[in-house]
Amino acid sequence: MFGNLAINMTGDSPSRSPETATADRMNSLLIKVAADGDREAFNVLFAFFAPRIKGYLMKIGAAADLADDLAQEAMLRVWRKARLFDPSKASASTWIFTIARNLRIDAARRAAKPALDPNEPTLLPEHEPLADAKIGIAARDERIRAAFSALPSAQYEVIRLHFIEDMTHSEIADHLGLALGTVKSRLRLAFEKIRKDLGDIVE
Amino acid sequence: MTSLSKISHHPKPETLAAYAAGSLDEARGVVIATHLSLCGDCRLAVRDFEALGGVCLEAVEPVAMNESALASFWTRAGVQERSGRTASKLAANDFELDAAHPLASYLKDGIDSIEWRAVAPGLSQHVIPAEGYRPGVLRLLKINPGVRIPKHTHGDEELTLILRGSYTDEVGDFARGDLADLDNEVIHAPLATGGEPCICLIATSAPLRFKTLVGRVVQPFIGL
Numbered sequence: 001m002f003g004n005l006a007i008n009m010t011g012d013s014p015s016r017s018p019e020t021a022t023a024d025r026m027n028s029l030l031i032k033v034a035a036d037g038d039r040e041a042f043n044v045l046f047a048f049f050a051p052r053i054k055g056y057l058m059k060i061g062a063a064a065d066l067a068d069d070l071a072q073e074a075m076l077r078v079w080r081k082a083r084l085f086d087p088s089k090a091s092a093s094t095w096i097f098t099i100a101r102n103l104r105i106d107a108a109r110r111a112a113k114p115a116l117d118p119n120e121p122t123l124l125p126e127h128e129p130l131a132d133a134k135i136g137i138a139a140r141d142e143r144i145r146a147a148f149s150a151l152p153s154a155q156y157e158v159i160r161l162h163f164i165e166d167m168t169h170s171e172i173a174d175h176l177g178l179a180l181g182t183v184k185s186r187l188r189l190a191f192e193k194i195r196k197d198l199g200d201i202v203e
Numbered sequence: 204m205t206s207l208s209k210i211s212h213h214p215k216p217e218t219l220a221a222y223a224a225g226s227l228d229e230a231r232g233v234v235i236a237t238h239l240s241l242c243g244d245c246r247l248a249v250r251d252f253e254a255l256g257g258v259c260l261e262a263v264e265p266v267a268m269n270e271s272a273l274a275s276f277w278t279r280a281g282v283q284e285r286s287g288r289t290a291s292k293l294a295a296n297d298f299e300l301d302a303a304h305p306l307a308s309y310l311k312d313g314i315d316s317i318e319w320r321a322v323a324p325g326l327s328q329h330v331i332p333a334e335g336y337r338p339g340v341l342r343l344l345k346i347n348p349g350v351r352i353p354k355h356t357h358g359d360e361e362l363t364l365i366l367r368g369s370y371t372d373e374v375g376d377f378a379r380g381d382l383a384d385l386d387n388e389v390i391h392a393p394l395a396t397g398g399e400p401c402i403c404l405i406a407t408s409a410p411l412r413f414k415t416l417v418g419r420v421v422q423p424f425i426g427l
Contacts, residue, residue, distance in 0.1 A: 019261060022261070023261065039277075043273065046273060046276065047273075049260075050268050050272065050276075051265030051266055051267055051268055052260055052261065052263045052265050053260070053263075054265070054266045054268060055263040055264050055265050055266040056260060056263050058266055059263070064266070065269075067266070068268055068269050068272060071268065071272075072268075072272060072275065072276045072279065075276060076276065076279055076280060079280050080280075089250070090250065090253065090254070090257070091254065091257055092257075093254075093257030093258065093260055093261050094250075094253050094254045094256065094257030095257070096257070096260065097253060097256040097257040097259070097260040098253050098256070100260065101224070101225040101256065102225070104225060105225050140251075140254065141254055141257065141258065144251065144254050144255055144258055145258045145261075148255060148258050148259075159255065159259070160259060162220065162221070162224050162226060163223075163224045163255065163256045163259040164259050164260070164263060166224070166225065166226055167226065168221070168226050169217070169221070184217055187216075187217045187220065188215075188216060188217055191216045191217065191220055191252075192216070194251070194255065195216070195248075195251060198251060
């Protein structure tokens with residue numbers, strides 16, 4: 001099923017990766033869901049994201065049935081909050097990641113949530129985007145994706161452990177048998193590289 | 204209006220990334236969320252890290268959902284209306300703590316109704332319960348002008364966000380919105396400056412370590 005998505009999408013822009021094409025497709029599906037409550041579009045989003053959210057939750061220790069239930073719950077939040085999705089601020093993957101992350105935090109009983117809702121309207125207006133930040137969100141994600149996959153494997157692994165397996169810096173150090181300082185410097189190097197590739201390091 | 208450009212001390216990138224990944228303890232999460240409510244630059248940085256999280260999510264090996272998952276999803280969705288809420292534009296430009304502010308749920312009656320507990324001359328604190336699933340301590344500290352905290356370092360990491368007033372230490376000058384992201388390599392002795400008490404929101408993951416005899420004697424009383 002996912003193969004079809006990728007194949008359908010690679011036709012119009014052969015230079016782009018299948019991942020980028022899939023991500024573009026997901027963005028336009030989520031926009032349809034936001035605009036019209038399009039259930040067909042949502043089913044495709046569900047087929048792509050729910051199994052990945054389930055995989056994410058199982059990686060951090062949720063049993064299969066609980067992960068299934070929480071993945072449904074995450075997709076329920078996607079469905080109900082879709083009108084708050086702002087494609088000029090985040091891609092579908094990013095937005096859904098933050099929803100799954102917040103759900104995981106809630107589920108871990110950090111009851112009064114410290115996480116900032118990215119759609120929270122009470123925030124101060126942001127600075128004008130820096131010149132390079134004006135590239136579209138899709139192009140931005142594509143650069144992040146490219147920078148991420150181009151990282152040396154040691155840096156790639158610490159980021160994966162951090163974002164997907166929910167390990168703290170010291171848990172990563174224990175897991176890999178590294179000094180805490182080494183983990184931090186690998187993360188820092190990886191972030192510097194990614195932000196440099198994005199071209200908008202804030203100084 | 205707040206002048207955002209005045210913020211000159213920010214969290215380290217790895218701290219913002221940990222926030223985006225959702226791996227900070229609750230206490231530090233609150234401090235970072237509060238800084239973000241004041242700092243557009245850091246919000247942009249967090250957004251990039253969240254995009255990295257999105258890319259990681261795409262790359263997660265999928266685990267097939269239960270056969271009935273989609274059907275049961277639509278059953279659940281059917282009984283819950285979609286949100287019709289649209290974004291309204293409010294500005295949380297001071298610490299008046301409207302309901303959506305990250306600190307609001309911890310300080311129900313606002314920052315001016317806090318019951319401060321004196322811990323040393325010119326120094327008082329208010330401990331905020333924030334016991335997430337990872338240990339951490341969240342507190343507000345009020346330092347009267349001219350008072351200096353004894354020289355200390357930190358067991359692991361400390362985040363200090365200035366909410367009101369200002370202080371100066373070995374690292375630099377800190378004013379409202381500035382955040383000191385310190386580890387055990389920094390030894391400092393902050394001195395409250397300016398004409399009003401300096402109020403800081405502090406998250407620690409381990410007790411402070413005082414470097415001087417006075418500090419060690421004072422520590423049990425301060426409870427830091």
